Amino acid sequence: MMMIKSIFVSFIIASVLLTSVFAEVGGKRTLVVLENLSQKNLYSTFFKTLEKKGYELDFQPATTEVVLEKYGDFNYDHLVLFAPTLESKTITSNAVLNFIDGGNNVLIAGSNKISETIRDIAQECGMDIEEDNTLVYDHFNYDKSQPDHSLLVADQFIQDSPIILQGLDKPVIYKGIGHKIRSNPLNFAVLTGSSTAYSGKKTNGASTKLMGKSCGLVSSLQARNNARVTFSGSIELFTDKSFGTTLEKNQSGNKEFVENLVSWTFQERGILRSSQLELVKISTESNSTVAPDVFTIKDEVSYSLKVEEYDGVKNEWVPYVSQIQLEVIMLDPYIRTFIKGDSKGIYKINIKLPDVYGVFTFEATVQKPGYGQLEHIIRKPIVPFRHDSYERFIPAAFPYYAACFSMIIGTFIFSIIFLFNKDPKHIQI
Template sequence: MAKLAIFFALTLSFLPFLSHSFSPDTPTDRRILVLLDDFSLKSSHSIFFTSLKSRGFDLEFKLADDPKLALQRYGQYLYDGLVLFAPSVERFGGALDVAAVLDFVDSGHDLIVAADTTASDLIKSVATECGVDFDEEPSAMVIDHQNYAVSDVDGDHTLIAADELINSDVILGKTKIEAPVLFKGIAHSLNAANTLALKVLSASPSAYSAHPTAKLSSPPSLTGSAISLVSVVQARNNARIMISGSLDLFSNRYMKSSVQKAGSPSKYEKSGNEQFVTELSKWLFHERGHLKAGNLRHVKVGETNEPAMYRIKDDLEFYVDIYEWSGNSWEPYVADDVQVQFYMMSPYVLKTLSTDKKGLYHTSFKVPDVYGVFQFKVEYQKLGYTSLSLSKQVNSLFYQLLSLPLHP
């Protein structure tokens, strides 16, 4: 008589597969192509351009219809950012078209589009492809009979003193913008299907979009809070886009102008424009809100070296490092909402990570009583920050069969 003894030892072995999120080593010292309707904009908007240069950006100015325009050569991109200050251009020059601009963004590069009442179908098409729709009503402008600048008291109330700002320190900086932002331009709305677009500067509930001198024969199609004055988009590849309905928003004249909103006793010697566009451009060009993560690792509790395998119900510790670019250096990112999943088809373990506030995030948990193909996954998305996506695959050794002969 013989008996067969079968022992199942379920173990988890780790493969050397690690995926990282998009995260350039240093997101500064980059090249920006600035396309203009007219070279006079170099001087009329010089404060904005000087701010970029002072922060280490190399600007190249060209007319938007320059016949030699190109964003790449021999398959390599020549620039890291594109600024379109050419609202009236009907057709880009050279090798540049809407598809080329979109490919530029799809490749992880940043974009600023500024429009006004002269906005061409070309510029509107670029914005539409980014999930932002400009008002198609000819010569329509944003009008607000309650929140206009007092300097426009006898005018058509198209010079708006806007203060409906997004509440986000990472996008607009920690220093509050006290003075209203001067805006004169056209309205746009966000495509409802685009969940990646955000209003940064919104119109007030009393605003509407219409021809400023024509009588209204029907209600305006864009009114109140549906109107965005300035919007941003962060693509899934972490490329950033800024859309403004006003080119004057960036002008020296608006930045230096005093401002007082109608009905308000507060008068400011200087508008909020310079602070607004400077801080927003810091976010746009990844000087703020840019995260990198790496060094994902794991060990058995009480050990220091990563093991070749784990047995089910082993206690393990998980670690990952996360840093934020400060504009000059990588600094520890501190948050209490970073999580790790121990994932197979669905999360078997979901843990919020603790941090030592020096860049290290960690947790511990028990290996589930189940075999299969697992992954450690860190998927992090937070308003204004580049998203993180890291994973480390876990393979499973289903069982080990041992036959032990027994004597009768």
């Protein structure tokens, strides 16, 4: 009986550890919502790429009700919406937003007609989609083999966050609706129109809302809980036809663009974690370090933290070699500095604590475009000197010490003179 209990406990512990490992790097359960299941063949290359990576795809038509959450647990880790006319009877915008708030990822593709459900989701994620029956046109940067000027050759990729597209420089074929991205540090314009692009209807001409590089084609959101949302105004971007399109005898970059975009959206790159924190006091007398529970003002301390980045290709954690920001805060930051990491992802610095006592927060953060939010917080009390810890003699007070001792010596000499000197009035003649 005892053996059965031990085996059962070991099984439970192993299950919990295994679950925590998978939760740390993200799951593979993916729901794909299509207009109808017959369209699955249009994106066969895209879906096969996901299946090769181990994603478990569950295809559902937009005509049936979809349940993302049940009894507080999410049934999926990722959501792919290839149904631009999705209605609330299939899935509500609040359900998708709760799915994002739970730390899960969403990929949305649209067309020239977008339902209110998709618009509400995109608007909550910082993207305002153009009105229906509009397309993005460009009379200079379009596929010259086709007379359609809405078939764009787009190459205005994001520059300040190379981790998203990993340095892709091949232009892509794009045909779809445009959108405006809000000025928000959490939003990224992954692909925009060129300076000659504009959004409008073919019959009415250009729209005054979206013109030039402000016309978004593909945008993403990196939420504070590390959930990622990507919206593409073109569902044709993911089709097998666009993957095989040639531009001036060279194949388009749609396949590489989609693979890089989706791998980042599904958190295969740019996810950070921290470990091996060391906050110790540097002892000048013995030239050693100790880790007290309470620090004293003006202590010399050593702060060390290991930061790793998840590599979805190798399926392992690798050192994150860049820099992190460290703040020592009590209501306001008293110390703010940047630490550069070594080849092992170790960030170490020696700092002197402020001459203020209280409960301080040591907060290490990484806020880099395209990377997940990393915050490592530890709180430590800093106390004033004990009554016997102050210096006995302060060099700056030497003049006052001299004045004090001079008064003592002067009083002593005056006392001797006063006691041993005879009063002239009592001298007899």
